[in-house]
Amino acid sequence: MTIAPVLPTYNRAAVSFERGVGARAYTADGIEYLDFGAGVAVNSCGHAHPHLVQALSEQAAKIWHTSNIYQMPGQTKLAERLIAHSFADTVFFCNSGTEATELAIKMARKFHYVNGAPERVEIITFEGAFHGRTLAALAAGGQEKYLEGFGPKAAGFVQLPFGDHQALETAIGPNTAAIYIEPVQGEGGIRPVPHQCLRGLRALCDKHGILLMFDEIQCGIGRTGKLFAHEWAGITPDIMAVAKGIGGGFPLGAVLATENAAKGMVAGTHGSTFGGNPLATAVGNAVLDVVLGDGFLDNVLRQSINLKQKLERLKDQHPTIIEDIRGSGLMMGIKCKVANIALQKAALDEKLLIIGAGDNVVRLLPPLIVTDADVTEAVNKLERACVALEKAN
Ligand SMILES: *Cc1c(COP(=O)(O)O)cnc(C)c1O
Numbered sequence: 001m002t003i004a005p006v007l008p009t010y011n012r013a014a015v016s017f018e019r020g021v022g023a024r025a026y027t028a029d030g031i032e033y034l035d036f037g038a039g040v041a042v043n044s045c046g047h048a049h050p051h052l053v054q055a056l057s058e059q060a061a062k063i064w065h066t067s068n069i070y071q072m073p074g075q076t077k078l079a080e081r082l083i084a085h086s087f088a089d090t091v092f093f094c095n096s097g098t099e100a101t102e103l104a105i106k107m108a109r110k111f112h113y114v115n116g117a118p119e120r121v122e123i124i125t126f127e128g129a130f131h132g133r134t135l136a137a138l139a140a141g142g143q144e145k146y147l148e149g150f151g152p153k154a155a156g157f158v159q160l161p162f163g164d165h166q167a168l169e170t171a172i173g174p175n176t177a178a179i180y181i182e183p184v185q186g187e188g189g190i191r192p193v194p195h196q197c198l199r200g201l202r203a204l205c206d207k208h209g210i211l212l213m214f215d216e217i218q219c220g221i222g223r224t225g226k227l228f229a230h231e232w233a234g235i236t237p238d239i240m241a242v243a244k245g246i247g248g249g250f251p252l253g254a255v256l257a258t259e260n261a262a263k264g265m266v267a268g269t270h271g272s273t274f275g276g277n278p279l280a281t282a283v284g285n286a287v288l289d290v291v292l293g294d295g296f297l298d299n300v301l302r303q304s305i306n307l308k309q310k311l312e313r314l315k316d317q318h319p320t321i322i323e324d325i326r327g328s329g330l331m332m333g334i335k336c337k338v339a340n341i342a343l344q345k346a347a348l349d350e351k352l353l354i355i356g357a358g359d360n361v362v363r364l365l366p367p368l369i370v371t372d373a374d375v376t377e378a379v380n381k382l383e384r385a386c387v388a389l390e391k392a393n
Contacts, residue, residue, distance in 0.1 A: 020043075021048050034351060036352060042249055043248060046367035055285065059283075068271060072276065074281040087237065090257055093254050094272050096253050097215075097241065100243050108213060120177040123156060123158070180213040190327045192327065216242050217241050217244050220242045220245065226297065246284055249283075300330055306375050307332055321390065335360060343389065346386075347385045350384050
């Protein structure tokens, strides 16, 4: 037998980590890495945040899992807090981003169904999008490389070029249910949607009576310096998918919705065995304690400016390696002139963890607790990585 014991669907780097503290992760040999990937924007509060460790430990000693057939006070509390800090009137909890996408799609279709327009099933998405790996989420993402070989693509998805307003106007028809978009594209290469475009989408959805849905699975929960990225544009969606950072490393996802958008989702129409169980929501509540704490988002903004300035300087110093710096908050992309995996590898050699993305970009997604010293160190490591690449070329 030659197949790996774990299904070989990942290209893994030859390194593993035994423990972590803040923005640092350590191998079993005690080698320190600066973690500017945060497990793909998941470890929002850094590794082993004392408040999260305490919340998880205390809950673990009480009860881990009951079932959504019973009342769950921790889940209700987390929902109420998310509602108090967003556009939403109601929240569903699941375990991952792709499940959140799945429900967003179902909810949009059900909304039109109960409104007497069952033909409105089509979801409009955008080129470069990533919404998850279930069959419906893959159809929404529309990326051929992920769809190939997995049978017929789920019906009811229309994908448009990124930023083509004319295509959008003509694509909305009698079968359209919703527009689904990441306010800042993550996997697609850290491409922020201009605020004006988000406002335009809101107006378009209102005009046509369709729903606006945001995928804030990567850009939400403080990543851009606001709790949710769309807040920068001054508009709100009808439905929003959240995951990654909300669990701080514990698997947790959520769908936030207005009462109107959620009106078809009555008892029995959706569910999850694990979704929002006591352990998960204890951690989720602890993450919110931290992220909504005094000055937390101010630090995200401050470090964002700090990081961006230093990266711009790096770009000027290494024009054969770096083409462009882009992003929002602590969701920063370096568009490379060399292969992005080469820069990622050179950074790994310098003990800096960063993450590849589409459009030949590497992503910097540090935990939101990073300090001046962390940012300086990360950019110094990147600098050495650039020098190493220049020497090799
Ligand atoms: C990661 C991600 C997903 C999928 O989340 P999973 O938890 O891996 O299912 C969906 N959308 C966006 C924007 C993401 O970044």
